[in-house]
Amino acid sequence: MRQDDEVTSYARPSIAAPEFRDSNGEVIDYGHRWDGSPPENTYSVDTHPERFAPLHAVADALVAHLRDTYxxxxxxxxEVAADLLHPSYHDVVRAIRIRPNDPACASLTLVFTAYPGIYMHAGLLNDFHYPVCGCDACDSNWEGEADDLERQVLAVVAGxxxxxxxxxxxxxxxxxxFTYPxxxxxxxxxEPGISPERLRAAKSxxxxLSAEWSPWPRVDPSS
Structure with missing residues (x-):
């Protein structure tokens, strides 16, 4: 059985989701607010960025899973936030690099931002943001962003x-x-900003690689 066909032991931690209310006292149902196009006055407005705070707990759980399993x-x-192709737009709270002990595998760097959110650098030349945009018009919620983060981290790990x-x-x-089931x-x-040296090294x-990065090697249970 290929490693990427195995069922992962990762499980999202239990999280007490934050709750936010509008001016009428109604709970804001992020992710389901707009039936059709959002109102014009919701663009470039970010009312409750703190709704994404649970992403830090999800990222912590992913790091623990990767540390214990691979x-x-x-x-x-x-300093490992420098792995990002482009610097974070927000203050960096923490940065963690997870590098497999096999050079055929893509490494991951998770950057925790004060926004709050997560930036992920995967492999050599790609950054991913959770959320990509937190404005009211985009109406994203932490659960959907956590789904994307988990799926992409586990896809990298599975090769x-x-x-x-x-x-x-x-x-x-x-x-x-990314290839998912x-x-x-x-x-x-x-990407105009990549240095020639970084580009040459990545290209080499x-x-x-034959195609995709390789699956991460698991920890030897006998060691």
Missing amino acids: DVDINEGA RYRETIELREPDPWIGYA DGARSGGSR ILGR
Whole structure:
């Protein structure tokens, strides 16, 4: 059985979800507020960013799971936030790098921000944000963002993550793809800010991979 076909032992921790009310005293049902297009006055307005605070607890649980289950080295310190392709828009509270002891596997860096939210650097050249946008119009909630974070972390761990580089003019195109049991998600963007040295190093490493990054090796239970 391939490692990525095994059932993961990760479970989301029990979280007392924060509750917020509108000016009428009604509970705000984030994620289900708009039937159709959101009102114009909700764009660029971020009323309760603190609703995303549970993402920090979810990220902590993921780090604990990865530490206990896989053969990895873990580094914690503000300096590992430099792994991000682009610096965080928000103050960094914590930053944790989880690096498998197999160079064929993609590493992960989780950056906890004061917003509060999580930035994730996966592999060599891709950053992911949870949430991507917390404005009232986007209407995202912490549960949906936690779903994405967990799915993407576990896809990387299972070897279901791929990065690509296309050298286009004037800027390189950096792509990614996650494969999930129920489908796939891919994307990419032009990245003008990557240093030539970082780009060359990434291209060399990715060129040695057959396709996706490899599944992370598990801890040897006999050791």
